[in-house]
Amino acid sequence: MKAIGFTRHLDINDSQSLFDFEKDIPSPKGHDLLVKINAVSVNPVDTSVRHNGRGTLTTPKIIGWDACGIVKEVGAQVSLFKPGDRVFYAGSFKRPGSNSEYQLVDERIVGHAPKTLSDDETAAMPLTSLTAYEALFEQLSLPTTSSENKGKTILIINGAGGVGSVATQLAANAGLTVIASASRPESIKWVKEHGAKYTVNHRNNLVDEVRKLGYKYVDYILELKDIDSHWKEMCELIKPEGTIASITENKRPINLRLLTPKKATFTWEWMYTKSYYHTSNMQTQHTILDTIAQLLDEGKLKCTLTRSLSPLNAANLRKAHSLVESGHMIGKVAVSGWEK
DSSP, rough: EEEEEEEEETTSSTTSSSEEEEEEOOOOTTEEEEEEEEEEOOHHHHHHHHOOOOOOEEEEOOOOOOOOEEEEETTTOOOOTTTOOOEEEOOOOTOOOOOOSSEEGGGGGEEOSSSOHHHHHHHHHHHHHHHHHIIIISOOOOOHHHHHHOOOEEEEEEESSSHHHHHHHHHHHHTTTTEOOOOOHHHHHHHHHHTTSEOOOSSSHHHHHHHHTSSSSSSEEOOOOOOOHHHHHHHHHHEEEEEEEESSSSSOOOGGGGGGGOOOOEEOOOHHHHHHHOOOOTTTHHHHHHHHHHHTTTTOOOOOOEEESSSSSSHHHHHHHHHHHSSOOOSSEEEEBOOO
């Protein structure tokens, strides 16, 4: 099968940062699905894993954590899918990724693909949707019904990014007043189109920005970019007994004492935890993705794809990585259709 990988952690402008190669098609066992990949999308985690590291690998590493494809074979313990099913998923951090013609993935973290979206549109949604859904409804413990969230506010920092674009929609659908941060005219327009009632500029002091809107505190905060820069602001803005969730890595220690007087809660979201540790609730990712597919098909959730590249090869995947690394990407970029 065709595959795309790397053996050295190089700048994306280097032709060897991602290259085409061939390898054997794997065989499914247990809960595995063998999926023929039709489209993938690129996330910040892809660029981070590709670029950060040392030394030379003996065999090419295949990354990629978003895919849409067709189930070709199933393992002996599979019960949720059958050959021919169209699926989408974000995969696992411990197994070869989706940048190959065929991939093995555990059925318990796979969803039935939305019927109304193309392959590249579908591939844009799994990782960001899982992250946003888990952050909101598991880590922040948001109620899922609008009546319970009436009058509640959430601040989403970096609302125009991949996760933010889904989180603003899910939070608005759940009845919250969404305040999303965005700094450019195009990103402000984007977040308002995706569920934000108000916007604030994360390049300015967020305490001042939010309080200009008339809110002293917010009930929830979802931090999606640069926790170090915004930590003190979040601790000031969170309401007493409120909750903050973050998906970004801190470069310096977080001072949790700042939350003590408010008895506020802080929690991490890492979408890969369930598949990495095979937690007892691992199959909730299957359920979440099926829910996301239904919301997309019903028009209650908008696809966040903004850029498509084809065919699926190393050159176009390097272009996609470069777009994500620019830091100015709104929404998602997908790459689809293997060269014949």
